[in-house]
Amino acid sequence: MGIQTEEMMLNMGPQHPSTHGVIRFVVKSDGEVMTEAVPDVGYLHRSIEKIGEICEYNGFMPYTDRADYLSAMNANQGYAMVVEKLLGLEIPERAEYLRVIAAELNRIISHILSLGAVAMDIGAATPFVLALKEREKVNDLMEALCGQRLTYSYVRIGGVSYDMPPGFIERSLKFLADFEPFMDEFENLVPENKIFIERTAGVGVITREDAIAYNLVGPNLRASGVDWDLRRDMTYSVYPKLQFEVPVGVGSQGVVGDSFDRFIVRIKEIKQSISLLKQCFAQIPEGDFLGEIPRVMKPAVGECYVRTESSRGDMGYYLISDGSKNAFRVRIRTGSFTSMSIIEKISRGMMLADLVTFIASLDVVAPEIDR
Amino acid sequence: MENFAIHIHESYLYGLPLSVVNLIVMFGAAFVVLLGFVAPFAGLLSFIERRIAARIQCRIGPNRVGPQGLLQFLADGVKSLFKEDLIPKVADKPLFIIAPYLVFLGMFTSFVVLPFSSQWIVADLNVGILYLFATAAITVVGLVMAGWGSGSKWSMLGGMRSAAQIISYEIPTGLAALTAILLAGSLSLQEIIAAQGPHPWQWYFFDNPFTFIAFFILFVALVAEGNRAPFDLPEAETELVSGYNTEYSGMRFLFFFFAEWAHLYVLGAILTTLFLGGWQVPESLLASVGAESIAARILELVFFQLKIYVLVFLVVQLRWTVPRVRMDQMMDMCWKYLVPIGFFCVAGVAIWMMLFPDGVSFVKYLLIAFSSAMVLYYFYKVYRNFKDSRAELELNPFV
Amino acid sequence: MSSGYFNNIKEATVSLFNGFAITLSNMFRKPVTLQYPDKTPRSVTDLMPERSRSWLKVEMPICTACLNCEKACPIDCIKITTEKDPSGRVMSGFDIDMAKCMYCGLCTEPCPTGAIHFIPEFERASFSLDQMISRFVPEGEKVVPYKVPKKDKDEEKNSAKEEAEDKAAEAEPDA
Numbered sequence: 001m002g003i004q005t006e007e008m009m010l011n012m013g014p015q016h017p018s019t020h021g022v023i024r025f026v027v028k029s030d031g032e033v034m035t036e037a038v039p040d041v042g043y044l045h046r047s048i049e050k051i052g053e054i055c056e057y058n059g060f061m062p063y064t065d066r067a068d069y070l071s072a073m074n075a076n077q078g079y080a081m082v083v084e085k086l087l088g089l090e091i092p093e094r095a096e097y098l099r100v101i102a103a104e105l106n107r108i109i110s111h112i113l114s115l116g117a118v119a120m121d122i123g124a125a126t127p128f129v130l131a132l133k134e135r136e137k138v139n140d141l142m143e144a145l146c147g148q149r150l151t152y153s154y155v156r157i158g159g160v161s162y163d164m165p166p167g168f169i170e171r172s173l174k175f176l177a178d179f180e181p182f183m184d185e186f187e188n189l190v191p192e193n194k195i196f197i198e199r200t201a202g203v204g205v206i207t208r209e210d211a212i213a214y215n216l217v218g219p220n221l222r223a224s225g226v227d228w229d230l231r232r233d234m235t236y237s238v239y240p241k242l243q244f245e246v247p248v249g250v251g252s253q254g255v256v257g258d259s260f261d262r263f264i265v266r267i268k269e270i271k272q273s274i275s276l277l278k279q280c281f282a283q284i285p286e287g288d289f290l291g292e293i294p295r296v297m298k299p300a301v302g303e304c305y306v307r308t309e310s311s312r313g314d315m316g317y318y319l320i321s322d323g324s325k326n327a328f329r330v331r332i333r334t335g336s337f338t339s340m341s342i343i344e345k346i347s348r349g350m351m352l353a354d355l356v357t358f359i360a361s362l363d364v365v366a367p368e369i370d371r
Numbered sequence: 372m373e374n375f376a377i378h379i380h381e382s383y384l385y386g387l388p389l390s391v392v393n394l395i396v397m398f399g400a401a402f403v404v405l406l407g408f409v410a411p412f413a414g415l416l417s418f419i420e421r422r423i424a425a426r427i428q429c430r431i432g433p434n435r436v437g438p439q440g441l442l443q444f445l446a447d448g449v450k451s452l453f454k455e456d457l458i459p460k461v462a463d464k465p466l467f468i469i470a471p472y473l474v475f476l477g478m479f480t481s482f483v484v485l486p487f488s489s490q491w492i493v494a495d496l497n498v499g500i501l502y503l504f505a506t507a508a509i510t511v512v513g514l515v516m517a518g519w520g521s522g523s524k525w526s527m528l529g530g531m532r533s534a535a536q537i538i539s540y541e542i543p544t545g546l547a548a549l550t551a552i553l554l555a556g557s558l559s560l561q562e563i564i565a566a567q568g569p570h571p572w573q574w575y576f577f578d579n580p581f582t583f584i585a586f587f588i589l590f591v592a593l594v595a596e597g598n599r600a601p602f603d604l605p606e607a608e609t610e611l612v613s614g615y616n617t618e619y620s621g622m623r624f625l626f627f628f629f630a631e632w633a634h635l636y637v638l639g640a641i642l643t644t645l646f647l648g649g650w651q652v653p654e655s656l657l658a659s660v661g662a663e664s665i666a667a668r669i670l671e672l673v674f675f676q677l678k679i680y681v682l683v684f685l686v687v688q689l690r691w692t693v694p695r696v697r698m699d700q701m702m703d704m705c706w707k708y709l710v711p712i713g714f715f716c717v718a719g720v721a722i723w724m725m726l727f728p729d730g731v732s733f734v735k736y737l738l739i740a741f742s743s744a745m746v747l748y749y750f751y752k753v754y755r756n757f758k759d760s761r762a763e764l765e766l767n768p769f770v
Numbered sequence: 771m772s773s774g775y776f777n778n779i780k781e782a783t784v785s786l787f788n789g790f791a792i793t794l795s796n797m798f799r800k801p802v803t804l805q806y807p808d809k810t811p812r813s814v815t816d817l818m819p820e821r822s823r824s825w826l827k828v829e830m831p832i833c834t835a836c837l838n839c840e841k842a843c844p845i846d847c848i849k850i851t852t853e854k855d856p857s858g859r860v861m862s863g864f865d866i867d868m869a870k871c872m873y874c875g876l877c878t879e880p881c882p883t884g885a886i887h888f889i890p891e892f893e894r895a896s897f898s899l900d901q902m903i904s905r906f907v908p909e910g911e912k913v914v915p916y917k918v919p920k921k922d923k924d925e926e927k928n929s930a931k932e933e934a935e936d937k938a939a940e941a942e943p944d945a
């Protein structure tokens with residue numbers, strides 16, 4: 001017998017509640033089960049790389065915020081590092097610490113938002129709002145530090161733009177002290193919930209080989225069992241002076257590299273960031289926050305590539321200088337873009353609801369994909 | 372009702388035939404029930420839900436319109452009335468238009484048999500419980516029509532999901548309700564309540580271990596039938612945009628939500644009636660205000676409402692606590708867990724009744740003790756969580 | 771198999787129980803949100819930190835018309851027009867298009883006197899783009915640039931800044 005059924009083509013996005021920005025997926029589905037989901041990127045393309053060729057070196061800094069707005073500090077840091085390398089600048093120790101403090105704070109709130117978003121996409125609204133509540137507290141700290149809540153542009157070539165305001169360390173430590181119990185509670189509320197486990201365990205499994213072949217980076221890569229963190233393995237800034245562990249996915253719900261593992265790795269990374277911050281606050285030396293910088297930045301002809309570990313993984317800046325005041329070419333390599341490429345492969349035969357979970361667990365941020 | 376119609380006919384409208392007067396009276400009563408009774412209930416519940424959700428999420432919630440935001444639902448309703456009434460070009464127009472009213476109808480006709488007190492009931496049908504489940508099934512038709520009629524793929528998926536879901540969950544609902552029906556020996560809601568008593572050890576909830584389990588099955592199944600989270604798959608925002616009501620706007624959209632909140636109330640009412648002793652008030656209390664007086668009826672109403680609102684609170688809290696289940700998991704849960712356990716409970720109750728026709732008070736007290744211990748432990752945990760969070764205490768619900 | 775069955779029920783119940791305990795305990799916590807704009811404990815601008823980058827303001831009495839800010843801005847939203855006047859060089863216009871501005875703060879850093887700076891005020895939305903242009907030199911007027919008093923050549927920039935700020939405090943800005 002057999003009933004003739006027709007495949008349905010669904011257009012998920014560009015405006016869809018769970019695409020986290022403007023991404024489009026062309027979904028071929030047979031009822032609840034999809035046969036294919038092809039991501040279609042480019043809806044948020046703002047030519048940021050081209051703008052880099054028009055702006056002066058310092059003037060491009062605010063644009064790097066917009067490349068990844070959820071983790072602007074990390075994006076700032078990478079760009080500052082590449083220009084400094086090209087110029088051969090030494091930056092003061094205190095500035096390095098300030099950068100790491102800002103970057104780790106930013107990593108915490110980027111991850112916590114991502115965790116909340118996974119819960120939200122699975123259908124629990126409360127964890128998302130609670131995550132936002134904590135994020136706002138860090139935003140308050142950031143605002144006190146640099147005056148902005150989202151697009152910080154805190155880092156400057158040669159250092160940072162402001163020193164810590166008075167009382168910043170105490171405020172941050174107080175926040176961290178309150179944040180740890182919150183994380184325990186969050187863990188109790190979300191990843192220990194039976195429905196949550198059922199929804200994420202074994203969903204969107206990325207094997208170790210796939211993760212490497214598709215060039216996944218950051219927490220997504222580590223959740224698949226690859227022990228690789230640029231902060232430790234290609235260290236930069238003051239990370240060699242700090243003690244931290246690199247959490248790796250262990251497959252606590254059966255399979256290594258499923259959505260649940262990605263969730264847990266992010267939780268563990270938040271805990272590592274907390275300890276990193278505490279070390280930084282204990283170690284930070286006195287000194288300048290901005291080094292000697294040339295009045296006009298004209299690096300010698302040459303090219304340079306710098307990789308940093310941003311919240312979404314390996315963020316690379318490639319810069320070619322032709323000796324003028326503007327860069328000849330700026331290229332940003334981001335984690336979300338490569339994460340998108342694996343969706344098509346993994347999503348075959350998935351359920352529609354699982355696709356949403358899978359995308360959320362990859363923590364893709366639309367502006368970072370398109371730049 | 373008929374006496375009232377005859378009375379009207381004789382005193383005011385004697386020019387008209389009795390059947391027409393009857394019809395007018397019926398419509399009038401329906402109108403009064405809908406506008407004066409059900410709409411405030413649904414509205415009030417929407418307000419309660421929003422405030423609870425807000426406090427769970429460390430927010431304040433609506434508090435601007437009217438005292439403490441109590442009239443927010445009126446403002447929202449008025450706003451929806453003025454919204455443009457969009458009908459998509461590709462929609463199947465008649466279906467699209469009728470669907471919300473069907474959903475509305477399915478939910479609101481159930482109010483007819485709800486026993487608000489020993490005498491306040493619109494119609495004490497002798498098949499009341501069957502009627503309740505039958506009207507709830509009308510809703511499915513409405514939802515599927517909405518899904519299909521919108522001409523949108525997301526809506527259709529939502530409609531299909533709701534059909535699968537509601538039809539499946541009718542079975543555990545029926546099975547769990549059967550335990551109470553067996554015990555009472557009647558399908559009439561009033562008689563089921565009358566068979567229980569005002570005190571917890573007279574409730575069917577604590578009657579024996581099987582009804583105890585059946586209560587939870589009924590709870591889960593009714594939540595699922597009402598498309599409430601964690602079973603809100605037909606309108607899963609993050610998956611299906613908004614499911615069957617994606618294309619709706621204005622008043623029609625509001626009807627869906629009205630129905631949802633009305634269902635919340637009906638859910639509480641069904642559970643209270645079947646397992647928690649309905650409107651039963653302890654006799655001593657009743658005697659103190661005069662058993663036949665209007666005050667006694669009001670007292671009964673208050674007791675009924677209290678139990679309902681406790682249940683409503685739990686359902687609302689459930690929505691804001693857990694994630695949504697997936698389609699296949701939901702079906703699994705129904706067919707692998709709720710239905711077999713439901714059968715087990717029905718059989719268990721039947722055997723129990725055969726063995727102990729008068730019930731076993733020891734088991735009843737044991738169940739009560741167990742439940743109280745759980746509740747105490749629950750509050751202890753709440754207290755611990757609160758202490759651990761180092762948050763400031765704020766007991767005033769009207770911040 | 772059968773143990774898995776009952777285990778599932780048990781886990782679901784226990785985790786639900788824990789979840790309920792957390793959400794109920796949340797209900798007793800003090801809400802963290804503010805009732806913006808009318809029921810805040812203090813005025814909102816007071817709640818903003820000192821460094822808040824919200825709205826640009828130029829203290830015209832201490833602006834030296836050095837055009838540093840104009841050059842530093844990556845999106846050219848500052849427009850300064852200078853003219854030759856019998857008395858010397860004067861500014862006939864100082865416009866900042868706040869609709870274009872991305873509040874990055876790059877313009878405030880090279881300013882020798884600290885004339886251009888942020889104020890923690892953000893409720894400046896308007897219905898037309900024209901109103902978003904802050905004009906610091908009124909139409910038709912001319913402003914004579916401030917001259918930093920010549921002191922020692924190696925005088926630190928900071929002291930000039932401080933002095934300029936003192937002056938700014940005295941002279942009520944006309945913008």
Ligand code: SF4
Binds near residue numbers: 870874
């Ligand atoms: S804040 Fe940035 S964008 Fe705005 S005027 Fe200054 S330099 Fe230009």
Ligand code: SF4
Binds near residue numbers: 832881884885886
């Ligand atoms: S505001 Fe400052 S930087 Fe801009 S022209 Fe005036 S003195 Fe120069």
